[in-house]
Amino acid sequence: VRLGLLGAGSIAHVVVDALLAGHLEGVTLVGVAGRELGSPRAAALAQRIDVVATELEGLLARQPDWILEAAGGAAVREHALPIVERGPGLIALSSGGLVDPLVYRAVTERRLLHGRIVVPSGGIAGLDGVAALAAAGGLRRVGLTTFKPPASLRSAPFVQSQGVVLSDSDAHVVFDGSLREAILGFPANINVGATLSLYGLGPERTMVKIVSDPQSTTIRHVIEAEGEAGSLSLEVRSLPNPRNAASSYLAALSAVAAVQQVRDRSTLRG
Numbered sequence: 001v002r003l004g005l006l007g008a009g010s011i012a013h014v015v016v017d018a019l020l021a022g023h024l025e026g027v028t029l030v031g032v033a034g035r036e037l038g039s040p041r042a043a044a045l046a047q048r049i050d051v052v053a054t055e056l057e058g059l060l061a062r063q064p065d066w067i068l069e070a071a072g073g074a075a076v077r078e079h080a081l082p083i084v085e086r087g088p089g090l091i092a093l094s095s096g097g098l099v100d101p102l103v104y105r106a107v108t109e110r111r112l113l114h115g116r117i118v119v120p121s122g123g124i125a126g127l128d129g130v131a132a133l134a135a136a137g138g139l140r141r142v143g144l145t146t147f148k149p150p151a152s153l154r155s156a157p158f159v160q161s162q163g164v165v166l167s168d169s170d171a172h173v174v175f176d177g178s179l180r181e182a183i184l185g186f187p188a189n190i191n192v193g194a195t196l197s198l199y200g201l202g203p204e205r206t207m208v209k210i211v212s213d214p215q216s217t218t219i220r221h222v223i224e225a226e227g228e229a230g231s232l233s234l235e236v237r238s239l240p241n242p243r244n245a246a247s248s249y250l251a252a253l254s255a256v257a258a259v260q261q262v263r264d265r266s267t268l269r270g
C-alpha cells in the first residue's frame with residue numbers, strides 16, 4: 001500500500017515511528033505534505049524516513065493509495081472531498097472537519113464514510129457497538145462526556161466569547177449541548193465527539209458535555225449509548241502522546257491501526 005501523510009505533527013511522527021519499528025510491513029510511505037512547500041516540520045519528518053517533503057499537490061502526484069490526514073479540521077474541510085475525487089482514500093483523524101454542514105452532506109449522500117473515507121477511533125472506543133445499535137435505526141441516545149484540564153480549554157471560542165471562568169481547584173461542566181454546537185465552540189477539543197457522531201446519530205443528535213477538571217492527569221472520555229438492542233457505557237483513559245502532551249497517545253496509535261487495516265483490506269483484494 002502506498003501511503004502519503006498530510007500533516008507533520010505528533011500523530012504523523014508516531015506513524016513514522018511505527019514504520020521504522022517494522023509495525024507497518026507492506027506499507028510504503030510516498031511523501032509527507034505540510035501546510036505549504038518548504039514547511040520545516042514536514043521536511044524534518046520526511047528526513048527521518050528519507051522520503052520527499054512536499055505540499056498536497058506534490059503528494060497526490062506520487063499516486064498514494066491512501067492519504068493519512070493528521071493536520072487539523074481546516075485541512076479536512078478544504079481537502080477531504082478533492083482528495084477522494086482525485087483517487088486516493090482518506091484516513092481522517094480530524095473528524096471535526098467532516099461534520100462541517102456542506103462536507104457532511106456530501107460524504108453522507110455519496111456514502112463515502114467508512115469506505116473511501118475512514119475515520120479512526122481516535123481518542124475513544126466502542127464505535128463498533130454504537131454503529132451496531134444504529135444499524136437498524138434503533139439507536140435512541142448517544143452522548144460523550146469529556147474531561148479536560150482547564151489550560152486546554154482557555155483559548156476555546158466558547159470560553160472566550162461567554163467569559164467562562166475556569167476554576168483551578170474544582171471540576172465543573174463548561175458546556176452541555178449538541179456536537180454541532182460543541183464543534184463551533186471548541187473546534188480544537190472535540191474531534192472525539194465528531195467521530196462518535198459519524199458512527200451513530202450524526203452531529204445534531206449526538207450530545208456532548210465538556211468538563212473542566214483541574215485534577216485530571218489522563219485524557220478521559222465517557223461514552224454512553226442507548227437503543228432498542230441495549231445500552232453501552234464506556235470510559236476511556238489515554239496517556240498523552242509522548243511527542244505532544246496535549247494530544248492523546250491512543251489517538252495517534254489509532255492512526256497506526258487504521259493504516260494496518262487499510263493495508264490488510266487491500267491485501268485481501270489481491
Ligand SMILES: NC(=O)c1ccc[n+]([C@@H]2O[C@H](COP(=O)([O-])OP(=O)(O)OC[C@H]3O[C@@H](n4cnc5c(N)ncnc54)[C@H](O)[C@@H]3O)[C@@H](O)[C@H]2O)c1
Binds near residue numbers: 036071094122247248
Ligand atoms: N480523532 C481524535 O480523537 C483526534 C485526537 C487527536 C488529534 N486529532 C486531530 O489530529 C490533528 C493532528 O494532531 P497532532 O497531535 O499531530 O497535531 P500537531 O499540532 O502536532 O500537528 C499538526 C500538523 O499539521 C500541520 N498542518 C496544519 N494545517 C495543515 C494543512 N492545511 N495542511 C498540511 N499540514 C497542516 C501543522 O503545521 C502541524 O505540523 C489535530 O489537529 C486534530 O484535529 C484527532
